[in-house]
Amino acid sequence: MPGRGAVATEPKNTSYLIAPDPQAPRLTRPVSGVDQNGETTEIAVVEERPLTIYLNRQEIVTAMTIGDYPEYLALGFLKNQGMLLPDDEVTRVDYDEELETVVVRTARETSHEEKLQKKTRTSGCAVGTVFGDMMEGLEGVTLPQTEVRSSWLYTLAHQINRTPSLYLEAGAIHGTVLCRKDQPLVYMEDVGRHNAVDKIAGWMLSTGEEGTDKILYTTGRLTSEMVIKTAMMGIPVLVSRSGFTAWGVEIAREVGLTLIGRMRGQRYVCLAGEDRLTRDMSAEEAPVEEKKHRRKSAG
Numbered sequence: 282m283p284g285r286g287a288v289a290t291e292p293k294n295t296s297y298l299i300a301p302d303p304q305a306p307r308l309t310r311p312v313s314g315v316d317q318n319g320e321t322t323e324i325a326v327v328e329e330r331p332l333t334i335y336l337n338r339q340e341i342v343t344a345m346t347i348g349d350y351p352e353y354l355a356l357g358f359l360k361n362q363g364m365l366l367p368d369d370e371v372t373r374v375d376y377d378e379e380l381e382t383v384v385v386r387t388a389r390e391t392s393h394e395e396k397l398q399k400k401t402r403t404s405g406c407a408v409g410t411v412f413g414d415m416m417e418g419l420e421g422v423t424l425p426q427t428e429v430r431s432s433w434l435y436t437l438a439h440q441i442n443r444t445p446s447l448y449l450e451a452g453a454i455h456g457t458v459l460c461r462k463d464q465p466l467v468y469m470e471d472v473g474r475h476n477a478v479d480k481i482a483g484w485m486l487s488t489g490e491e492g493t494d495k496i497l498y499t500t501g502r503l504t505s506e507m508v509i510k511t512a513m514m515g516i517p518v519l520v521s522r523s524g525f526t527a528w529g530v531e532i533a534r535e536v537g538l539t540l541i542g543r544m545r546g547q548r549y550v551c552l553a554g555e556d557r558l559t560r561d562m563s564a565e566e567a568p569v570e571e572k573k574h575r576r577k578s579a580g
Contacts, residue, residue: 296440299350299467299484303450308347325451329472335384336364337391347447347454347471350480351376354471355383357482361510363418364393365486419509424517424537425493432562433463434520437498438544439568441465448500457481458498459490459516465498474501478510485514492516503529503542512536518557520544525552 303309309325316322333343334355341364346354352374359365370388377383437460447454447470457477459467469480478499485492492515499507502523509532511519518539525542530552533540539554547564 297444297465297468299469300444301446301456301468301470303445303447305349308349308447309451327447327451327453327472331381333380333382334358335382336393337384337386339391339393341393344476345472346476350469350483351383353469353480353483353487354476355385355483356486357479357484358476359385360486361479361482361513363513364391371486418513419532419536422512422515422536424512424515426557427494427517428559429496429518429539429541429557430462430562431558431560431567433460433496434541434544434549435547435562435567436463437465437496437520438522441468441498444468446470456500459485460496460498461494462496466495474499475506475510478507482510482514496520499523502526503533503540505529505532508532508536508538508540512538517554520549 307328309327311323312326313321313323328347329345330348331343332346332348332351332354334341336359341359341362344354344358356365356371356374365371365385365387366389371385372388373384373386375384375386437458441456441458444465446456446468448456454470454472455474455477456468456470457474457480458465458469459481467481467484469477469484471477471480478497481497484490495516496518497511497514497516498520500522501507503519503521503525505526505528507521508519508529512532517537518541519533520541522544523542525540530540532538533553537554539551539557541549541551541558543550546569547567551558
């Protein structure tokens, strides 16, 4: 099973299957600067390094990433781009730390020259790309009518925002968390929210985990690509502290995905799939978010 790659430390938070490890030595480095008073200061900044992903013999993309879980990132990226088919047998995943490459090998011969010519810039950050025909992957997608309770949303937000993370350590990073009911399971971070989601997808593919009873929580805005990736992962509910784009809302309504955003403190807005939402806890009953644990929404 793929692991952390070059970052082989155990997460401190044992309530997660995978949690951020803000103390992992390769993820940040100290940098000296000058503060507003002209005094020398040293802060931790997030590392950013290239990772080139191959599918068999073909180079697919070079992504900028923090460098943890490279195998999950490669698998999830290829799956979410429709390059790995549901019946594909992944025979090997090879990560070379020195060359900064991951090679995903399949039993089926692959060729994606035409698809690679149709790359489109996304609305995301950190060199995110999406292929022009990615929407085709949504054909025939049917998401289950899995219930989501307001009490779960409040509990998840409260726990996730209190979890030690790279964001709290150094900032300049996005987080995505795979959850079941009110329990966060896998918490991934990266410089681009697309990478964080792809790591989740890669973990699900590697472990055979289904998305039918899951909630995906993200710090980034709810764009069309975030909605498409969530739907392709078979996850019926997408939640964020940040806001929406109109196309993201339109696609969510089209595919029947529950889309909840602007979830800060005791507030949230549902713009799609409200029929799944059960309001079993009022805002007044929700846990109060202490100021020191509040995080601004990430763009």
